Amino acid sequence: MTGPDLSALKPALPNIKNHGREALREEFKRAGLPAYRADQVMAWVYVRGVEDIDAMTDLPLDLRKRLAATWAVRALDLVDLQTSEDGTRKLVLETADHELLEAVLIPEERRNTLCVSTQVGCPLACSFCATGKLGLRRNLTVAEIVDQWARARAILSEDESITNVVFMGMGEPLLNLAAVKESIQIFSEPRTLGMAPRRITVSTSGVVPQIRPLLEIGPINLAISLHATTDEVRDELVPLNKRFPLEVLLGTLRQEELVSRKRPVFFEYTLMEGINDSLEDARRLSPLLEGIASKVNLIPMNSHDGSVYRAPKAAVCDAFAAEVHASGLRVTLRRNRGRDIDAACGQLAARTTSGQGHSSQPRSG
Ligand code: SF4
Incomplete structure (x- = not known):
């Protein structure tokens, strides 16, 4: 598995998954959006597993555009x-x-x-x-x-x-x-x-x-x-x-x-x-x-x-x-x-099969 596009993570934007339901509803209200829109987004993300805001088809198109420009979904x-x-x-x-x-x-x-x-x-x-x-x-x-x-x-x-x-x-x-x-x-x-x-x-x-x-x-x-x-x-x-x-x-x-x-x-x-x-x-x-x-x-x-x-x-x-x-x-x-x-208890040290990552660190095991 090679070459993940980390720019897709949109690190500069706030992330939907940083917020529980109440907190996300508050964020949406602060942005002038009805709170139920937060519920719709959470249902797409967690129930349907959809992370592309453009594909959340029960949201109006202009809202999808606005959310996609201001929120990240993946981390x-x-x-x-x-x-x-x-x-x-x-x-x-x-x-x-x-x-x-x-x-x-x-x-x-x-x-x-x-x-x-x-x-x-x-x-x-x-x-x-x-x-x-x-x-x-x-x-x-x-x-x-x-x-x-x-x-x-x-x-x-x-x-x-x-x-x-x-x-x-x-x-x-x-x-x-x-x-x-x-x-x-x-x-x-x-x-x-x-x-x-x-x-x-x-x-x-x-x-x-x-x-x-x-x-x-x-x-x-x-x-x-x-x-x-x-x-x-x-x-x-x-x-x-x-x-x-x-x-x-x-x-x-x-x-x-x-x-x-x-x-x-x-x-x-x-x-x-x-x-x-x-x-x-x-x-x-x-x-x-x-x-x-x-x-x-x-x-x-x-x-x-x-x-x-x-x-x-x-x-x-x-x-x-x-x-x-x-x-x-x-x-x-x-x-x-x-x-x-090396996935058992006490073995986790985050190294890939290709040896990327914390390669200077001790191997978990
Ligand atoms: S050092 Fe290892 S076993 Fe100890 S608290 Fe941290 S993760 Fe858990």
Whole structure:
């Protein structure tokens, strides 16, 4: 895939996809247009997947001309698409200012999950993560988050759709909270995409002050990148733990208003050989998570170039999962998806098959 015409992104213009319904209606009213015109445009963009304003035929011709001259609809170009043996597809996407990011489409039996990025790079420098090695280049805009959905939908066949969205790609979503919340509004807006909040999951490494403001948006799922059962190990793997240690993070999740949401918290736990894969770790999980409705997802480490961490042997992963299960917690041992195309958790570092992009950066993997 070569030669995207980035001028089509119209970076100098405001972007339709930067606005949820209410905000776009306000923008249209400010421009002297009836608010229902914003609803019409959103229906074209999100329901019919039409991004060419000239093709929005229920708008008067002069209005189409005016909107096309003053608004952009796209924010990203697809510059590379890689398909894994297991059907997982990784989209490498380019912004108008030539930053690269990735989104991953994961097909499962009855659903298609899209994993979206929220930042180019990430400032949190988790020691096992390829994205963290890039550092933070910048936050993504709402339009750049939502356009990951549009670009992914464009590669699906007519009878496929995106059923779930997880904010687990490049970046820490809670460090770009306003854009994440506005994107969730757009994904869940009944007149456009209408995705049920329970089909949307936001993952955090534990930016404690932003957890409650995030959850004010509604009954979405929260996932915590836990990865360790002691502060000593977690300080090493997730340096943010030094600011918000386990007791603070888990204490926040135990607070009444969060417990009363009646939605389980997903705890992501990457199993790393000799680091956090002992049976003592497995036994520590249940008392650690007491008082929180929890689901534990175990993910064997995806090793990448430059990484000192390795996945434990399959028997060790199985024994760990069995011990967690025996302690009464709900637990899943995940298969790695998209590992052969570096699309698995912790592997995203935005490089194309042709080696374009952050080629001086460490390869994700
Ligand atoms: S694991 Fe998540 S929070 Fe940590 S460096 Fe990677 S992208 Fe950032």
